[in-house]
Amino acid sequence: MRLPARLVSLTAVTAASALLTGCFASTGTDGDAGEGKRIRVAHMQPPRSGLSPLSDDAFKLSRWSTAETLVKLDADGNAVPALATEWEQSGRSWTFTLRDDVTFHDGTELTAQAVVNSLTKAAAASPKPRILDGVELTAKADGDNRVTVTTAAEDPLVPQRLSSPQLSILAAKAYQGKTVNPVGAGTGPFELTKVNGTTSATLDRYDAYWGGKAKAPGIDVKFVPDGTARAAALRSGEADIVEAIPVSQAALLDEELITEVPMPRTNTLYLNTDNGVFKDASLRAAVREAIDAESIVKGVYESRADVAEGLLGPALPWAADLRSDVQRAKAGKADGQTVTIGTFTDRAELPEVAAALQQQLQKAGFKVKLDVREYANIESDALAGEFDAFILSRATVLDSGDPAAYLYSDFASDGSFNISQLADPTVDKALKKAGETNVGDARRKAIVEAEAAVLGTDAAIPMLHERVIQGDAAGVVDAAHDPRERELVTVDTYVK
Incomplete structure (x- = not known):
């Protein structure tokens, strides 16, 4: 039998909510945004590799719209333009033309050499990003705004491979140490400004984004592995968007706040x-x-x-x-x-x-x-x-x-x-x-x-x-419900 949310044990709700107390920043309005509040997100899994894009953490960077790839996928899985506007194949090689007037969050410009640097680091990583399993890939600059990607064998899936968040293009500063640090190094509408270990992350709107200014002033992320705590965060108003609500908790929430994808x-x-x-x-x-x-x-x-x-x-x-x-x-x-x-x-x-x-x-x-x-x-x-x-x-x-x-x-x-x-x-x-x-x-x-x-x-x-069951608070507008788990907060997402 389904129980209404009001019958949930007060003790259980209080205990779960306590895990989130104080973890989200103030949601005050932003004068330039027009739509107002920072978006508070409760994520399921904490970072595994310090948010390195060469790991599965890449999908967090993608879901927060901070790191971008040369191409994206449409609903049918077809490659469509992102940082690259067009591409053509010649045997084992694919040449991509880069979008003009794109800057990284540190103010440097997107160039062919920056793309080559990111793709070369990914191809040489150990272990490789999954998308490159069995694939030998090299990248070479062709002038300032074209990059040629060549594989050892002819590969019909090169554009789709380059849509993987693990092949995100980051500024040169991200690759200075032994690990890849995405803080302040992406090209998306939100700049990753702070990572607090496996606890939280902060992103601010990047006003120079090539695709236009984001509607929300920023994103405050909390990593909450406990499913009951994530559901409680939505119920109590502690979070605006909640990933992966457990089935056992879905029946305890207002149906209007959850979406099955x-x-x-x-x-x-x-x-x-x-x-x-x-x-x-x-x-x-x-x-x-x-x-x-x-x-x-x-x-x-x-x-x-x-x-x-x-x-x-x-x-x-x-x-x-x-x-x-x-x-x-x-x-x-x-x-x-x-x-x-x-x-x-x-x-x-x-x-x-x-x-x-x-x-x-x-x-x-x-x-x-x-x-x-x-x-x-x-x-x-x-x-x-x-x-x-x-x-x-x-x-x-x-x-x-x-x-x-x-x-x-x-x-x-x-x-x-x-x-x-x-x-x-x-x-x-x-x-x-x-x-x-x-x-x-x-x-x-x-x-x-x-x-x-x-x-x-x-x-x-x-x-x-x-x-997957995603929770969106009543004031959330245009959160993504993506079956591929690549998008969550986009340039158009905001909280009333």
Whole structure:
């Protein structure tokens, strides 16, 4: 039964709200803005790498409209102009013409050499940004306002790759030390002025923005990993925009304050194929047969999710039309084998999913231990293969708008996010074919064939496709509701 917000435990609300007390700056009006207040944002995950754009922190910089890329993606995943106004391909090379009159937040001009510097740093990074997995990329200035990007092999996805926030273009000052520091170095409508570790960040409007003055005078960000606290921040008026409200909290909020956004995001159980119990394909198959995803969707997500038929969900409707039966191994018997499943607390539903899986797998004959931590404290162990299984909420088109990059990153032998430790020649061949096929129907067919190759190994068992729930206070105007999680506060967003 759904409870009205007024019946929420006062103690629970007070405790959660206390986590946010004093964390947002004053929301006084700004005389030049016309629309007034600073925007207070409660983010789910704190920075992992000091807001370096070469990490997943890049998507925070993008969501705050402080760092920009050469191109953007439209709703259909097509590349459209951003810092570059046009581009043309010649074999392995793509030449991009830069927008005029763009300045970085430190006052320096956007030049071809500045673009080359940013792209070269990204291409040489270790680890590489996911979007460059399997891609050798070089950039060269062609005069003051043109940049030629060349890949080792002809790549039809270069423009889409360059839309990834991990390939943001920053001023030279950002690259002075051993790490990349984005403070005061972007080109967007908001300048990042201060970062307080993993606690908060401050951004002020950049009045010289090439796309026109932002309607809000600034953004005050608080990192709030606790989902109940984020929901309480919206309920109490402590925050204007709240990321990723847990399903369990959504029913306690005014429906007019929340928006469900269908996500190209799949909740997947990754199984370690390199060592431990699940090196045995028959035991991976036993896990697949033991999982009851529908009960998880109903019980944990309160039917605010979709049961997975594959790795690619309803946000990519063409996948279902192209999908065919997958050949898989027969299930073996668990016989009391002990396994450890890891996951993280940042997405409030995942510990509940882990508990449900523990029961389902124990019923199938496994002994199951759980290891649940904050994501920042568990990612390195997951990538190192320290778990028998790992539950991950994974965006499937986050970087390029094309799922081939995600599939390569997660399942290629040399993929940078290969939690399953998968090294399968058939999968590698299918992934290579998908990556090399030109954009269009043929590429989509190759992508679904690569998905089938992965599913055939049972290295990853897709369970459900998520819908993110975003909270916007009553006075918020034109906040972005972006299924790719690239935009949140834009030049047009403000608080009445």
